Structure formats: C-alpha cells, structure tokens
Amino acid sequence: MRSLHGCPAPAKLNLFLHIVGRRADGYHLLQSVFQLIERGDTLDFDLRADGRIHRTNDVPGVPEDADLIVRALQRLAAAYRERHGRAAPGIDVAVHKILPMGGGLGGGSSDAATALMAANHLWQGGFSDGELMEIGLPLGADIPFFIYGRTAFVEGVGEAMQPVDGPDCWYVVLEPGVSVPTPAIFAAEDLTRDTKPVRIADFPEANLLSEFGKNDLQAVASRLFPPVAQAIEWLGQYGAARMTGSGACVFCALPGEAQADQVLGQVPTRWRAWKARSLMQHPLKSLLQNNEL
Structure with a gap:
C-alpha cells in the first residue's frame, strides 16, 4: 500500500x-x-x-x-x-x-x-x-x-x-465568525483557575442534555469576543449552550437529528452553523484495522 x-x-x-x-x-x-x-x-x-x-x-x-x-x-x-x-x-x-x-x-x-x-x-x-x-x-x-x-x-x-461513555446525541454547532487565540484566554487575569476538582464518577453519562459543570474559559472569551457571548445567548434558547475549548465555537446537545434540523432552520444568517452526531470511536482506527481506505 x-x-x-x-x-x-x-x-x-x-x-x-x-x-x-x-x-x-x-x-x-x-x-x-x-x-x-x-x-x-x-x-x-x-x-x-x-x-x-x-x-x-x-x-x-x-x-x-x-x-x-x-x-x-x-x-x-x-x-x-x-x-x-x-x-x-x-x-x-x-x-x-x-x-x-x-x-x-x-x-x-x-x-x-x-x-x-x-x-x-x-x-x-x-x-x-x-x-x-x-x-x-x-x-x-x-x-x-x-x-x-x-x-x-x-x-x-x-x-x-x-x-467514559459519552452521550449518543446530535450537536448543533455555531461558528461565531471570530478566531480565538488560546494564549490570550489563558493569560487573562480574570480566568478562573481554582475550580474544585470533580471525580470521573460524577459525570452523568446517561443525561445528554445535562448542564454538568461549566467551561471556565467561556467568561473570558465572551468578554474579549462579544460574538461568542451572542452565539451562546441565542443557542441557549434550545438547550444548554456552551463554548467548546478556548472558543470560539458554541454547541448545544439535542436528542435527535430532527431536533437539530429544526434548530438549524432558525439560525441567523450571520453565523455559519452545522450539525454533527457524537462518535464513540475515532473512525480512522477501524478503517486502518480493516484496510478499508
């Protein structure tokens, strides 16, 4: 090959x-x-x-x-x-x-x-x-x-x-149209750096719409990049909206593809938005193991 x-x-x-x-x-x-x-x-x-x-x-x-x-x-x-x-x-x-x-x-x-x-x-x-x-x-x-x-x-x-067993669900993801530099977020003086640790057993695997925990980087990114805050507020109408990583993308979990499509149909034209299903395993691993590429 x-x-x-x-x-x-x-x-x-x-x-x-x-x-x-x-x-x-x-x-x-x-x-x-x-x-x-x-x-x-x-x-x-x-x-x-x-x-x-x-x-x-x-x-x-x-x-x-x-x-x-x-x-x-x-x-x-x-x-x-x-x-x-x-x-x-x-x-x-x-x-x-x-x-x-x-x-x-x-x-x-x-x-x-x-x-x-x-x-x-x-x-x-x-x-x-x-x-x-x-x-x-x-x-x-x-x-x-x-x-x-x-x-x-x-x-x-x-x-x-x-x-861990993650949720089997669909996500709607909004791209707020800004690129967030990770170093700027971690360097911010107002970044929370002392959240109490949780245990792996605390993660509610079965509840895909759970509002478990938070994203400690979200408040800083929202302050520095207002489009992130606007995307979170808008998507929050449909569920627990949250920023991923250091930003800028914002997501919300939904129980099925039909619900994701309904939300996508309402997204303002100023944002790029898409849906994606959760994956349990990296797809390349099985492709390589089975010589399917």
Whole structure:
C-alpha cells in the first residue's frame, strides 16, 4: 500500500472544561470530557521515495514549516530512524480543511494525530498508540486524545485520559465568525483557575442534555469576543449552550437529528452553523484495522 486517501480527522467538543490549578511552569491543570463528533477535516497521504515530508496544498494562515501535521511527521520520521536504523520513506500530505481555526474544535491537533496514525501505517513503523501519543504530546496537548480515539475524561494538561461513555446525541454547532487565540484566554487575569476538582464518577453519562459543570474559559472569551457571548445567548434558547475549548465555537446537545434540523432552520444568517452526531470511536482506527481506505 502506497497511499491512504480520505483519512478522517474528526473534531472534538469539550462537554465541560474546568481549570483546577496551575503548575510551576505555567501550564494550567484541567479536567474535561472530550467528545469526538462526526465532522472534521480529511487528509490524503502518498508515499515518497526521497524521504521528504511535504504538504502539497496551501492552508491559509499556516505555513508548511509551521503546520502541526508536518512537525508531527518530522518527529515520527526521527523516531523511525532511531528504531529502524534507516530514514523513513517520506510522504506527501494534502489537507482538506472544513473546521475553523481558533474554534476550540481541535482541528489542527486532530489533523496531526491522523497524520501520525496514517504515516505509521504506511511506513510500517510499528509504533503503538502510546508511542504515537508521546511523539505528538510536545506539539499539542490535544494530540494524544485524538490518537486515544474515544470519549475520555481528561486531566493534567490534557495527557491523562480515562474512557467514559459519552452521550449518543446530535450537536448543533455555531461558528461565531471570530478566531480565538488560546494564549490570550489563558493569560487573562480574570480566568478562573481554582475550580474544585470533580471525580470521573460524577459525570452523568446517561443525561445528554445535562448542564454538568461549566467551561471556565467561556467568561473570558465572551468578554474579549462579544460574538461568542451572542452565539451562546441565542443557542441557549434550545438547550444548554456552551463554548467548546478556548472558543470560539458554541454547541448545544439535542436528542435527535430532527431536533437539530429544526434548530438549524432558525439560525441567523450571520453565523455559519452545522450539525454533527457524537462518535464513540475515532473512525480512522477501524478503517486502518480493516484496510478499508
């Protein structure tokens, strides 16, 4: 096999996001439940013979040498050389982006995770999921989750995960039209950093419309970016609306596709909006296992 095309890189939602402390090095300690959803970017991979790692298409605002995909593959190639005693074959990557940047959906991290899993398969690298997670973690705290590949209760800086049963539901997601820079949110003086920790057993898995917890980053993002606050207020008419990650996207859980369609039909034209079903497992894992790509 010399190519893998149409590899999914699904988005994630933070069903809640609590900041429970801060390490001495400045990294924030969090608790969250990460939920994969059935919407995301797709990537195409083709082997090269010259060892080069190359992104074949432009991604607006993301130079090739700064792209998490390229950087992750460079780290994988270095690990490959160390393990196998020879250079990795090289790879071409085409990225088909539909997820907004600065949306809190983990798009860049998901793309990098998909690249690591696909290249490991094409290169026959033999790296375990745990090893791929270690390779990806220095580039982004969300990358290990996407390699982990299922709904998870997440702690630490994002690297400690335990499986949980997330809701089987549909989400309506609004894109408020702004890109929220994560560093600006975490640097805010009024960010809550001492939320009381919860236990994994506290998460109400069965209640998909539960208002469990909150997003500690939401108040800061809403203050700095008023369109986020406006989207939360509007979507709150239909359920427990909440921002995901550090923003800007806002979501609401609904019990079925018909209800999601009803909400979508009411969305003001100034916002982009879409629906997505919850995912129990990363779709790339089964595709690779069954050689279905």
